[in-house]
Amino acid sequence: MNFNKSLQISRSLSKSLLIKMYWTMLKIRLCEESLVEPIIQGEVKCPCHLCSGQEAIAVGVCASLDEKDYIFGTHRSHGHYLAKGGGMPELIAEIYGKQTGCSRGRGGSMHLIAPDKGVMGAVPIVGGTISLAVGAALASKIRKENRVTVSFFGDGASGEGVLYESLNFASLKRLPIIFACENNLYSTHMPIKECRSKNNIFEIGNSFCIPSYRVDGNDVLKVYELTKKAVEKCKENKGPVFIEFMTYRLRGHVGADDNIQGNRTDIRPNDEIEEWKRKDPLKKFEKFLLENGFLTKENMEIIKKEIEEEVRNAYVFAQNSPYPEKSELINHVFKE
């Protein structure tokens, strides 16, 4: 990490914001990692796409938003949901298929929602929510709400035509939307070089006259700073903005690792994985906070203990919750 740059950014931020971001990042990490054993044991049955390693993006982006701002997500959205204020008990309950889950057990890990926190919906169809996010931004523009929408999507979604249609339309109508592409260099088993002639996703925005940036997605301070500026632009009616966040997933595409169907199918080279482990966003931020005296090791231990307690409680909540009633199978198809 470029410490000078980060220090510079951090000077403009309150200590409480720094701690809040750290807290949320650690919360996401511990929550994600808590799922690993239950997934391996088969206790968690729904497909889980863990976001370990990508927390800085969810946290840095959402820290720059207000509660009323909207986000839309993907199959890998536990972090987005938590960072925007979605409840952990309802997340874990959803993953366990319980009635108390954020989607009442109908959606599982890949369908998260918390409308009162601005989490408008995360779904696993790649690119599926990009145009919906454009629509939400359109709605807030029509209603003159001064509200920003963030569309989270992966590098893989840059293959879908709907992204380009959405960029054009959002630009044409100057919609208050941030296109937030998390480039973790892979779309399932496909490395980005097999998906795009050039690893240059952020440049896509330029062709639609959308200010476009690329930033280190493993540096929460840089993520925050850039997104904050993008949010301001949107609120001044100068949206949209496109941001590409460079990152890497520390877990498998789906599940604990990529060891699916008994074959070692992770085609990611070991040294690449090791290199990115060294760039772990949480470790980076921890180091920064320690070296600059924002937090001590003891502070961090206390925070960790509190989060561990929160995670434990989320599981207790999920375990004590009922499954959906069988008689309610076809409820919710239509709103009454």
Next chain:
Amino acid sequence: MSRKLQYSLAINEAIHQMMEVDSSVFFIGQGVKSPWYVGNTATGLLEKFGSERVIDTPVSENAVTGAAVGAAIAGMRPIIVHPRMDFMLYALDPIINEAANWHYMFGGKSSVPVVIWGIINRGGEQAAQHSQAFHALFAYVPGLKVVMPSTPYDAKGLMIAAIKDNNPVIYIDDRWLYKTEEHVPEEPYIVPIGKGVVRKHGKDITVVSVSYMAVEAVKAADTLKEKGIDAEVIDVRTVKPLDYALIFESVKKTGRLVIADVGWKSFGFAAEITAAVCEKAFKYLKAPVGFVTLPDAPAPASSALEEIYYPCSDSIIKAIEGVV
């Protein structure tokens, strides 16, 4: 002699053999070089035929399906695979507006010999967007053929037939069938598109089934045999063009009909068969038609709901007992 082969490997063998004999056949789609998506249906293809003819793609269903359709128009015989049918919805334009209409709207001057292969991959708490079966939607469209093999033998024979067909064929398989195994001839052969088969002969009731439900229907019939009910099980194998004659003939004999589908109840496969029987074989019916389908609701995640969402042989038994 009696070599057994898994359903998924039967598909694989069909593709191998067709790519060997016909250089215009190529295989394209997401995951064709990874077992993550298409199971072992693509085993050995990339190694044998190279990346010119076995093409893994970015996540671009619309463009890639369109490209397969375009290549077919230009004289190739592509197989485009969608590891889940749900993802195919991005490709509805090239499939329906273009491929299905093409031959007709150009007065028969150009044809589209493409296989559009969509895998049903449901259960496992994957929920609404990863569980859907759209055979009825495609069968609704003039110009598309729709096949749904339920056995390894048919999986191979229908894939070869689909590749050889001069029209767009929607080939739909189900991951729940992948591990089933039976005798599959080593040499290439065709299962004719448009021909159903009687899986079990009986005289008391006709069960018209498709895809995975054909397996469940045979199970149900075996159980009912012990209870003194002699059910005839038809596996349609092809949804469109449907083998109506086979169904009418059976209903004529049994006078009773239960339909077992992997899709939703309303406006679908079961509704079509009911309509056809009412139209052409009404006088033979001695009882109302029984339905075994998904309820008209999206797939839930929670296994507590999945358990009752997906019908099985018990559901078929109940439906049969309801009309005999």
